[in-house]
Amino acid sequence: MKINVTVNGTSQENEVEPRLLLVDYLRTVRSLTGTHIGCDTTHCGACTVLVDGIPTKSCTMFAVQADGASITTVEGLKQGGQLHPVQSAFKEHHGLQCGFCTPGMMIVGAALIAENTDPSEDEVRWAISGNICRCTGYVNIVKAIQAAAATTREASRQPVSVG
Amino acid sequence: MTTTKPITSPEIGGIGHSVRRREDDRFIQGAGRYIDDIVLPGMLHMAILRSPLAHARIKGIDSSAATAHPGVVAVITGNDLAAYKLAWMPTLSGDTQAVLATDKVRYQGQEVAAVIANDPYTARDALSLISVDYEELAAITNPQQALSPKAVLIRDEKEGQTDNVAYNWEAGDKAATDAAFAKADRVVSLETHYPRSHPAPLETCGAVADVNPITGQATIYMTSQAPHAHRTLFALVAGLPEQNIRIVSPDLGGGFGNKVPIYPGYVVATAASLVLGRPVKWIESRSENLISTGFARDFYMKGELALDKEGRILAMRASILSDQGAFFADAQPTKFRAGLVHICTGSYDFPAAHVAAQGAFTNKAPGGVAYRCSFRVTEASYLIERLVQNAAHEIGMDPAEFRLKNFIKPEQFPYHSPTGFVYDSGDYHTALRKAMDMIGYDQLRAEQKKPRPDGKLIGIGIASFTEVVGAGPSRDYDIVGLKMFDSAELRIHPTGKAILKLGVKSQGQGHETTFAQIVANELGIPASDIVVKEGDTDDTPYGLGTYASRSTPVGGAATAMVARKIRDKAKKIAAHLLEAAEEDLEWEPGRFFVKGVPDRGATIQEIAFAAYTNLPLGMEAGLEGVHYYDPPNMTYPFGSYIVVVEVDPGDGTWKVLRMVAVDDCGVRINPMIVEGQIHGGLAEGFAKANMQWITFDDQGNCIGSNFLDYLIPTAYETPRFELGETVTPSPHHPIGAKGVGESATVGSPAAYVNAVLDALWWNAAAKGGSGPLNIDMPVLPHRVWQALQR
Numbered sequence: 001m002k003i004n005v006t007v008n009g010t011s012q013e014n015e016v017e018p019r020l021l022l023v024d025y026l027r028t029v030r031s032l033t034g035t036h037i038g039c040d041t042t043h044c045g046a047c048t049v050l051v052d053g054i055p056t057k058s059c060t061m062f063a064v065q066a067d068g069a070s071i072t073t074v075e076g077l078k079q080g081g082q083l084h085p086v087q088s089a090f091k092e093h094h095g096l097q098c099g100f101c102t103p104g105m106m107i108v109g110a111a112l113i114a115e116n117t118d119p120s121e122d123e124v125r126w127a128i129s130g131n132i133c134r135c136t137g138y139v140n141i142v143k144a145i146q147a148a149a150a151t152t153r154e155a156s157r158q159p160v161s162v163g
Numbered sequence: 164m165t166t167t168k169p170i171t172s173p174e175i176g177g178i179g180h181s182v183r184r185r186e187d188d189r190f191i192q193g194a195g196r197y198i199d200d201i202v203l204p205g206m207l208h209m210a211i212l213r214s215p216l217a218h219a220r221i222k223g224i225d226s227s228a229a230t231a232h233p234g235v236v237a238v239i240t241g242n243d244l245a246a247y248k249l250a251w252m253p254t255l256s257g258d259t260q261a262v263l264a265t266d267k268v269r270y271q272g273q274e275v276a277a278v279i280a281n282d283p284y285t286a287r288d289a290l291s292l293i294s295v296d297y298e299e300l301a302a303i304t305n306p307q308q309a310l311s312p313k314a315v316l317i318r319d320e321k322e323g324q325t326d327n328v329a330y331n332w333e334a335g336d337k338a339a340t341d342a343a344f345a346k347a348d349r350v351v352s353l354e355t356h357y358p359r360s361h362p363a364p365l366e367t368c369g370a371v372a373d374v375n376p377i378t379g380q381a382t383i384y385m386t387s388q389a390p391h392a393h394r395t396l397f398a399l400v401a402g403l404p405e406q407n408i409r410i411v412s413p414d415l416g417g418g419f420g421n422k423v424p425i426y427p428g429y430v431v432a433t434a435a436s437l438v439l440g441r442p443v444k445w446i447e448s449r450s451e452n453l454i455s456t457g458f459a460r461d462f463y464m465k466g467e468l469a470l471d472k473e474g475r476i477l478a479m480r481a482s483i484l485s486d487q488g489a490f491f492a493d494a495q496p497t498k499f500r501a502g503l504v505h506i507c508t509g510s511y512d513f514p515a516a517h518v519a520a521q522g523a524f525t526n527k528a529p530g531g532v533a534y535r536c537s538f539r540v541t542e543a544s545y546l547i548e549r550l551v552q553n554a555a556h557e558i559g560m561d562p563a564e565f566r567l568k569n570f571i572k573p574e575q576f577p578y579h580s581p582t583g584f585v586y587d588s589g590d591y592h593t594a595l596r597k598a599m600d601m602i603g604y605d606q607l608r609a610e611q612k613k614p615r616p617d618g619k620l621i622g623i624g625i626a627s628f629t630e631v632v633g634a635g636p637s638r639d640y641d642i643v644g645l646k647m648f649d650s651a652e653l654r655i656h657p658t659g660k661a662i663l664k665l666g667v668k669s670q671g672q673g674h675e676t677t678f679a680q681i682v683a684n685e686l687g688i689p690a691s692d693i694v695v696k697e698g699d700t701d702d703t704p705y706g707l708g709t710y711a712s713r714s715t716p717v718g719g720a721a722t723a724m725v726a727r728k729i730r731d732k733a734k735k736i737a738a739h740l741l742e743a744a745e746e747d748l749e750w751e752p753g754r755f756f757v758k759g760v761p762d763r764g765a766t767i768q769e770i771a772f773a774a775y776t777n778l779p780l781g782m783e784a785g786l787e788g789v790h791y792y793d794p795p796n797m798t799y800p801f802g803s804y805i806v807v808v809e810v811d812p813g814d815g816t817w818k819v820l821r822m823v824a825v826d827d828c829g830v831r832i833n834p835m836i837v838e839g840q841i842h843g844g845l846a847e848g849f850a851k852a853n854m855q856w857i858t859f860d861d862q863g864n865c866i867g868s869n870f871l872d873y874l875i876p877t878a879y880e881t882p883r884f885e886l887g888e889t890v891t892p893s894p895h896h897p898i899g900a901k902g903v904g905e906s907a908t909v910g911s912p913a914a915y916v917n918a919v920l921d922a923l924w925w926n927a928a929a930k931g932g933s934g935p936l937n938i939d940m941p942v943l944p945h946r947v948w949q950a951l952q953r
Contacts, residue, residue: 034193
């Protein structure tokens with residue numbers, strides 16, 4: 001089947017098998033290997049991407065279902081040469097160890113911050129409860145997402161510079 | 164000491180600085196390179212057909228339909244491998260294991276055949292076209308069954324094997340222990356099962372094998388925690404000349420022991436590439452990972468403590484039965500068939516102990532990997548920390564007081580344990596008192612006894628664990644004959660920057676950052692100027708790899724030692740540059756200077772440049788070295804954890820109200836990373852105590868073959884942790900570090916379980932009775948509820 005999917009701002013037309021999973025489309029057809037496969041069954045969240053702004057587990061969606069959609073993967077978080085606040089915060093607060101769950105965690109974190117720039121610890125923990133991390137005990141992931149929210153909050157308060 | 168004080172500036176970033184991780188830049192941008200990210204030209208894809216039965220004779224395999232399927236390049240069976248003498252392979256514990264089954268399948272999920280196809284979807288499609296004629300046999304699903312005289316022989320192919328015993332092993336002094344028990348005032352005991360668990364790193368196992376048909380060069384990318392040891396094993400298994408084998412372990416999405424053994428998939432992919440002359444990729448699905456690889460624990464343990472009137476421990480007895488699965492395929496040091504389970508005397512001072520362990524073959528996947536632990540230390544620590552609470556409860560003493568009374572005292576180190584270990588250093592009293600202060604122990608104990616209006620029960624659980632890690636001294640420790648040293652190679656470039664190459668391999672521990680910090684500390688070269696390489700056997704010195712918390716104790720020591728060798732040479736060059744005698748020079752991080760004349764000095768960068776441009780007459784050029792470190796002893800990290808839980812007697816559910824963890828891992832290289840390691844371990848300990856569980860039905864079907872059935876806590880269930888530290892350096896380690904990656908997984912399960920049992924104990928005591936002494940992990944609500952009804 002022919003599909004047209006916009007990934008990280010670039011649209012492309014591809015011929016794909018109807019059964020091709022979205023995660024495999026992203027990883028093999030679009031060569032974006034930052035999105036990972038951890039469980040095949042929607043439980044671990046390593047494959048989470050934004051589909052039209054909504055965090056979605058790409059291992060449980062067909063590529064053909066994404067026809068016409070706009071997708072953001074971890075590779076698309078950085079904008080205009082600037083890391084997304086959630087990316088900087090994960091490094092600053094040691095929110096990752098092996099790095100395998102990190103793309104999915106950051107995508108969910110970015111989506112949360114887009115809706116709520118002042119999430120409580122409980123709200124962050126609930127937001128990432130569809131994502132498994134085996135390394136960090138979640139402590140620093142939560143801290144990183146809250147710090148990224150704070151950065152976003154501060155930035156929105158800054159007066160817009162002119163000139 | 165309460166903390167590690169840096170001796171270098173933040174710009175140099177040596178030991179004690181929370182340097183942000185160098186590896187993170189690629190991980191946060193989706194630019195890590197994990198096994199499944201590797202794509203080679205002409206690469207084929209492999210899928211494995213696994214046995215649906217736990218025990219069956221194979222009467223025939225018909226793969227013709229699969230072979231004829233469009234897109235399939237080849238189907239490989241055990242008989243095909245047998246032609247190359249590859250149907251069986253040696254394990255890291257000196258047993259043999261089937262690569263693809265030829266005679267029988269011995270566990271559900273065992274590898275039977277492999278399909279190689281143009282794409283992974285086609286390879287999996289074709290699996291269903293292979294027809295295997297099985298004659299089903301009775302399955303043995305626990306070690307007690309396996310040892311019954313009537314049990315069917317699982318390993319009938321193994322020469323000389325007449326029963327299902329995998330090993331027998333003992334440590335300690337039986338006669339002295341029996342004598343101590345005979346005069347004991349009181350004996351307390353515990354029977355418990357440490358259930359089968361799975362490390363389940365978020366990335367499963369996999370390989371990309373690339374054997375060049377012209378040169379015979381085999382490059383095998385694989386998820387390996389021990390790439391050098393695996394290269395040697397591949398040479399022995401496949402008969403390939405070792406110089407033609409290059410193992411590359413790329414970024415690993417976690418390991419936790421799961422990526423220590425050699426799995427059949429690696430070998431079959433390599434054989435397929437060898438035969439087909441094209442690269443072959445094999446990536447496990449999560450179900451395959453959970454049913455066929457890397458099982459851990461499964462220890463049935465009985466422990467007893469002999470006590471005197473005052474509540475002093477006189478002796479300990481332990482007998483252990485381990486379920487090994489169908490092959491003895493984990494990696495235990497040759498001399499210690501039951502791993503280091505004889506560390507089970509823990510943090511306590513008593514003269515006599517005896518441990519007897521037996522392993523049995525069953526119709527389960529090979530087990531016994533050290534899941535985030537040093538060779539069975541987790542089971543050992545769990546046994547003693549549970550026993551100690553039982554002892555305290557039974558004699559009516561506070562569990563903290565009982566521990567403080569029986570701890571090894573600081574002045575007793577180095578301490579000779581009754582089972583043969585020599586503990587390097589420790590201060591157990593301080594660590595426990597610190598944890599008690601942090602949590603407000605005395606007040607909590609008082610509050611616990613007051614009935615609560617909501618009827619919920621409060622429990623306080625302690626674990627004061629001692630680990631033994633950093634294998635190990637070559638006189639005692641080897642894996643299939645390979646001595647357990649580790650190595651570091653360090654080159655200082657003319658511009659004063661450096662590259663460090665290691666025999667160990669990070670799986671998320673942050674080696675690229677922390678090992679650079681060790682060099683920075685020793686040489687004063689900024690950590691940010693040092694690149695760390697691991698995982699490629701063509702590009703790194705030989706080592707036994709990363710597991711059993713051995714990277715810092717062994718690889719870290721090698722790094723410090725090679726840096727010191729280089730500093731010795733640098734001193735000679737500095738003397739030449741400064742026209743001074745070597746003995747007149749003094750070192751401060753980053754430079755030598757003439758004693759009493761601080762202005763007259765040479766920086767390490769100036770010295771590095773001179774090593775290539777302006778050498779003293781007769782000196783060999785360059786500034787580099789390699790060091791193979793053979794540790795004089797193991798290291799003994801310790802800590803005290805206290806957990807407060809609230810148990811709902813109505814339904815048996817429990818939740819953690821507080822968790823305080825005081826760890827002492829000696830000197831902390833990077834405090835931020837150390838704390839991260841502890842957080843992760845505490846969460847995994849909670850997982851095992853609360854939900855994580857692999858079990859089997861009577862037919863040997865694995866229950867827990869996916870993340871719906873094998874429960875892993877998310878951020879929502881995971882407790883919050885409060886960390887504290889003490890610092891008791893290892894006296895024999897060059898930088899005083901002990902290793903920390905596993906402490907919290909080892910120490911914490913007992914604290915959680917003790918807390919629940921403590922709640923039940925005091926509840927029963929308030930009614931004039933006595934509470935239960937055991938609930939097996941995971942402490943599921945129905946088990947708690949049942950215990951409350953007794």
